Amino acid sequence: MSETKIIDFHCHLARWGRHRIDDLIDRYLRIMDLSGVDLACVNCIFFGNASIGNDIVASVVKETPDRFVPVAFVTPHYQNDVIGELERCFDELEAKFLKIYPTYYQHPVDDPGYEKIFKWCSDNKKTIMSHSSETFETNRPTLVDRYSNLADKFPGISWVMAHGATGDRRSIDEITEAVNKVPKLYVETAGSLDTFEGFETLVSNVGAKKILFGSDMPLFDARNQIARIITSKITEKEKKQILGENTIELLGLKNAEK
Amino acid sequence: MGNIEFDFKPTVEVWDANASLGPRHDFKVSVDNAEQTLEEMDRLKIEKAIVYSPHSVGFDSNDGNNYLIDLIDSNKRLIPQFVFNPTWDNLEQFQEEIEKNQISSVRMTPGVHKYPFKNWIVKPWLSWLQESRIPLWIPLSYEFLGDESPVNPSELHETISQYPRLQVVISDVHYKFSWIFQFLEDLPNCHVEISQIIGTGAIEELIQRIGYERILFGSGFPENNIGRQLYSVHQSELEKNVLEAICYKNIQELLGYSQILK
Numbered sequence: 422m423s424e425t426k427i428i429d430f431h432c433h434l435a436r437w438g439r440h441r442i443d444d445l446i447d448r449y450l451r452i453m454d455l456s457g458v459d460l461a462c463v464n465c466i467f468f469g470n471a472s473i474g475n476d477i478v479a480s481v482v483k484e485t486p487d488r489f490v491p492v493a494f495v496t497p498h499y500q501n502d503v504i505g506e507l508e509r510c511f512d513e514l515e516a517k518f519l520k521i522y523p524t525y526y527q528h529p530v531d532d533p534g535y536e537k538i539f540k541w542c543s544d545n546k547k548t549i550m551s552h553s554s555e556t557f558e559t560n561r562p563t564l565v566d567r568y569s570n571l572a573d574k575f576p577g578i579s580w581v582m583a584h585g586a587t588g589d590r591r592s593i594d595e596i597t598e599a600v601n602k603v604p605k606l607y608v609e610t611a612g613s614l615d616t617f618e619g620f621e622t623l624v625s626n627v628g629a630k631k632i633l634f635g636s637d638m639p640l641f642d643a644r645n646q647i648a649r650i651i652t653s654k655i656t657e658k659e660k661k662q663i664l665g666e667n668t669i670e671l672l673g674l675k676n677a678e679k
Numbered sequence: 680m681g682n683i684e685f686d687f688k689p690t691v692e693v694w695d696a697n698a699s700l701g702p703r704h705d706f707k708v709s710v711d712n713a714e715q716t717l718e719e720m721d722r723l724k725i726e727k728a729i730v731y732s733p734h735s736v737g738f739d740s741n742d743g744n745n746y747l748i749d750l751i752d753s754n755k756r757l758i759p760q761f762v763f764n765p766t767w768d769n770l771e772q773f774q775e776e777i778e779k780n781q782i783s784s785v786r787m788t789p790g791v792h793k794y795p796f797k798n799w800i801v802k803p804w805l806s807w808l809q810e811s812r813i814p815l816w817i818p819l820s821y822e823f824l825g826d827e828s829p830v831n832p833s834e835l836h837e838t839i840s841q842y843p844r845l846q847v848v849i850s851d852v853h854y855k856f857s858w859i860f861q862f863l864e865d866l867p868n869c870h871v872e873i874s875q876i877i878g879t880g881a882i883e884e885l886i887q888r889i890g891y892e893r894i895l896f897g898s899g900f901p902e903n904n905i906g907r908q909l910y911s912v913h914q915s916e917l918e919k920n921v922l923e924a925i926c927y928k929n930i931q932e933l934l935g936y937s938q939i940l941k
Contacts, residue, residue, distance in 0.1 A: 427683065441881070645907050654722075
């Protein structure tokens with residue numbers, strides 16, 4: 422396994438001035454090198470017209486295919502466009518999974534507005550990464566109920582809860598229950614805060630196989646984010662699973678194995 | 680596999696400029712005593728940590744500060760930092776406590792204690808700190824049951840600029856506070872603690888814009904892990920003198936330890 426690449430599951434492209442996010446690819450690659458990341462899974466969620474963002478992803482991947490993995494984005498704001506864009510992203514642009522962003526839709530991940538998208542992804546056995554809950558939600562279902570229902574309705578989908586693996590004390594129990602009860606549910610590590618020993622507790626609770634390293638770069642620096650795993654008190658084998666092995670297996674990235 | 684150090688240890692001495700010690704009432708921190716704090720410091724080779732009492736922030740500065748001294752129990756690796764609330768505490772009494780306990784830095788939390796950072800509130804305190812050369816920590820995003828008020832950057836800037844010899848450390852700078860770069864550029868007596876400066880390339884940008892002399896390594900332990908930002912600054916291709924300054928020399932200088940240690 423020591424030959425397996427390190428893969429960052431959660432990265433964005435394009436500019437976002439409010440958060441000082443630029444689109445300098447040379448700097449992106451330098452930070453990846455300094456943090457030890459071999460491959461970054463990149464999406465672009467900043468455009469109301471999803472195809473503009475997906476084109477940016479395709480263009481960056483085309484320039485540097487050995488460092489970037491394309492990720493699709495669609496928005497239920499444009500119901501008539503989503504299937505065509507999904508087909509374009511996965512068939513032509515070779516996206517490896519779908520990122521959705523319920524925050525922009527102002528409805529949670531299990532809102533009926535996503536059904537058309539999820540049905541296509543289930544039929545085509547795709548992986549979807551999303552926030553698992555939103556601050557605007559009131560009286561939301563528990564995560565185990567939410568993802569059990571989604572898994573029942575859309576059995577072909579593998580789900581990744583973005584920011585689910587920080588070990589944050591406020592959510593760790595609920596996340597543990599959901600990941601342990603829903604078979605194809607994973608958690609990703611990016612986040613601004615954590616809780617001392619929370620990450621180790623989560624690894625112990627759900628097992629390293631359900632956890633994927635992600636940084637949310639360039640919002641967060643990949644060096645800071647990868648340190649959550651590197652400096653934690655888990656085994657080297659578990660670190661390697663989280664840093665690359667699990668993503669390679671989930672996405673079938675056979676060419677990522679050296 | 681990429682260039683990864685699975686058994687990371689810092690290559691220079693490290694002082695943590697932002698840690699707390701003791702239980703919180705609003706949730707249970709994993710580590711709330713000196714013994715466990717020192718154990719984690721040993722694991723990551725942290726020489727010393729500046730620690731304040733969460734009780735001082737959450738309830739009462741006097742009670743919390745005394746509790747902190749008890750918890751530290753004279754261990755020289757844990758450097759006590761006292762908290763005060765200018766709307767509640769007695770300045771003379773606080774001055775006596777500072778002298779009696781040989782306190783080298785203090786902390787104000789206007790967000791949690793909910794007062795405007797204006798001269799009509801803080802003037803006697805800041806004047807004394809300036810004359811006494813006692814550095815002041817001000818956290819920007821201390822969480823307290825979600826009840827804290829956001830610190831007003833304009834009030835902070837306007838008031839601090841009237842105390843040019845007062846050394847101020849801005850800590851817990853949430854990544855959304857993008858104004859911090861201009862703030863630090865404009866106020867040369869302000870330093871920054873970097874536990875929450877986690878935007879891509881942000882540490883390098885800080886060094887480029889304000890120099891390395893005003894940047895302090897801090898962790899936010901035990902709510903946060905010590906290792907995250909420590910690993911990050913070690914992967915930044917910094918010159919050794921810059922890494923040393925950020926990890927311990929700048930804080931030594933600020934607290935007056937550099938003179939003691941010479």
